[in-house]
Amino acid sequence: MLRTLLLALALTLAPALAPAQAPAPPADTAHAAAAGLPAPNPPPVAASAAAPSPADTGAVPVPPASEKALRYERSGNVLWVIGTLWSLLIPALILFTGLSARIRDLSRRPGRKWYFTLAIYGALITLLLFVVNLPLAFYEEFVREHAYGLSNQTFAKWATDALTNLVIGIVGVALVMWVPYLLLRKSPRRWWLWTALAGIPLIVVTVWLQPLLIEPMFNRFGPMHDRALEQRILAEAERAGIEGGRVYEVNKSVDTKAVNAYVTGFGGSKRIVLWDTILRKLDARELLFVMGHEMGHYVLKHIAILLSMFVALLLACLWLVHASSGWLIRRHGRRFGFDRLDDIASYPLLALIVGVVGFAITPIPLAVSRHLEHEADRFGLELTRDNHAAATAFAKLQEENLATPYHGTLYKLWHDNHPPLGERIEFCNTYKPWAHGQPLRYGGHFKDPAPAR
Template sequence: MIIDLFAAASAAPFDVDAATRAYLDSLVGPVRERSDAYFEGGYWLLLWGTLVSIASAWAVLRFGWSASWSRWAQRVTHRRWLQPALYALPFVLVSTLIVLPWTIYTGWYREKQYGLMNLGFPAWLGEQAIGLALTMVVTAIALVIIFAVIRKAPRSWWLWATGTMALFIAFGALITPVFVAPLFNTYREMPAGPLRDQILGMAKAYHVPAGNVTVFDQSKQHDRISANVSGLGPTIRISLNDNLLRRGTSAEVKAVMGHELGHYVLGHIWVLIGCVSLVFLGGFLLLWWLAPRILARRAKAWGVATVSDPAVMPLFTAILAIYTLAMTPAINTLVRTEEISADRFGLDAAREPDAFASTAMKLSEYRKIEPSAIEEAIFFDHPSGRTRVRAAMEWKAAHLAELPPEQRAIVRPAPATVASSAR
């Protein structure tokens, strides 16, 4: 990085606009064009992904597969409570196979095309198989509970189902760091050293109950930087991926970890569980109202008579796909709001505004850096690079007198190149 010494704050007030523009202008040419194209293409993926889900659900209903799986479950066991779990197995498997070409395109081919995937196809497919097995187990358990509730409380099942999903989310947050994440990556304790001590020092200062820091090998999947404070209660763990250590400076690592600690200290996991539960509440209420009306017209053609029959699941899936698409701006705004507050916390905790800004530029290698206001409101679940860099420079201007003299200048990063961008 080249520093304009004549722009030191001791000589003139810090120019937030000029500092912000210096960072944004470092992402130019093919790198910026690729980033914009990748992210803008994702807008259409939302629509096409919804249509693919609807088409899959229609096929499963139209050809009578869903009804036949339900009858099979009834033949295998007379325990009604267990039948939804058996139904879940072919339902998840076949639905996954139907959309597999789309999943391959969006999850592997397109990522590879934009240089954002390090896994070969066999390795990627192996991870998908692990995910499929997990989905089958979780879906089987969820359907047992949800359909039991539908049978017991046909008028208010949407409310009880919402509570069930809230518990599922909380339980998932509890067990994921210990039982799920290690299925995809290897976690090792971060080597002792000044950087580890600084991270743990920040954690201790804000009463985050984590005694160590772990590093996971996400470089085998991609080169994106990432970190998290995951888990609940006894499973809380501070983790960062090897890309962050490899690609980031010590100051950038501290900036990222300050942000992640902010999520924990500000209680974002609980806020997120509550808000996502409200989203589920709206979705289940829609299912409760709409599904019986559709079945009244299509029950004979599909072989599905009531919403208490697990065979109704493809219809549920199609309705929820449309509902989720419609709720995308609200969900993104919820997550983005939490990210902004964690950004503010991280700036106060790490006190590394330029490192925060340079990290935002690295994240902009696959996230459009200067979207329009409406784009950011609808499609961004994190603040854009422009928003984050400006926030960092505004923080720097407000705290300029507190920073060491060498950190008071406007930093002008060298322009990014294709070779130095994330592969």
């Protein structure tokens, strides 16, 4: 979900910050390797929610991190540092070498009219960034995932997805980049405020279109194959207070061995999506908890909360661009090859400032996301009251997904959009207000407070 919003933000403002990549896993669960997984449990015969048997209601121990998971995390950290520096270095180079001004001049010849110059510049710079980012993207998304046994993707599928992303990027830039530049011309003092306000409908439309138009370009979405399980999930959704909820299954097994489920869309396009991989790896009780977690996002309007936060952060970012760009242009304008921010050649300058500010404030959206994920866990537990299945679902995820159970403070601040799995397992082991006669935090949302036993 957070990634969807980041994509929307990136499309709206700074394609430079969104190097070629397939729509990232909406990161609700995490990567899980297929190797060594037990066969999925057979579906229970009874259609009612399976009551935990006395044998499997005890606390679930947090699995220790495997050697391979530690290696995956360490190499991922190195890659993250390289990727972060790279994403700042590239716009800086395009800016300080005067390349951006040369691309602007090139775009003026066929472009002539203001909008066409802008769209051609946008297409050229998107193409340039795509090419420059390609080796790192290929290594990170394809080579490395295969090396760790996390990927099922063929090279053809990876390449097709990358090119699809490039086309989406070029079209997206042509559709939205004129907005800040028009506002910069019309209102040099308040453009940052108007742009952030204009960003609201743009981000909402992007999030709305994500499941309808963008995601189907990469994978096939359809109704669940297991109709009996679908019925149980829909019954659970009704209990959670979701009227006419929609559940989709997507063929992510062509891309990855990772398992995931997520809520996506906005308004009429809102839905819960299950990767086909998760349906094979988790048993029915674990899946019903995972769905309870997703329903928590749905019922508690987490997408709308994240959207509002992003608009606020966008406003802060744009104000900082406004406040600092004048000084930078006065000082380095000759090297940049432009002397006004409303010149389209200033685009890498915008991207650079947004990149630096974005990096500095990353801990804020991540902390909000971790909080919302924790509350979704609470919602799922209160809905299912199946602590054991919840904890085993997370333990399975961690063991099979090359995750580590606990993270250091810095890692948590700049990386974790979910609480570390060890903390989630501990919470699942201990959170049982209903067992002590205490009120449920989200019981008011439930149509029927206690699950059928």
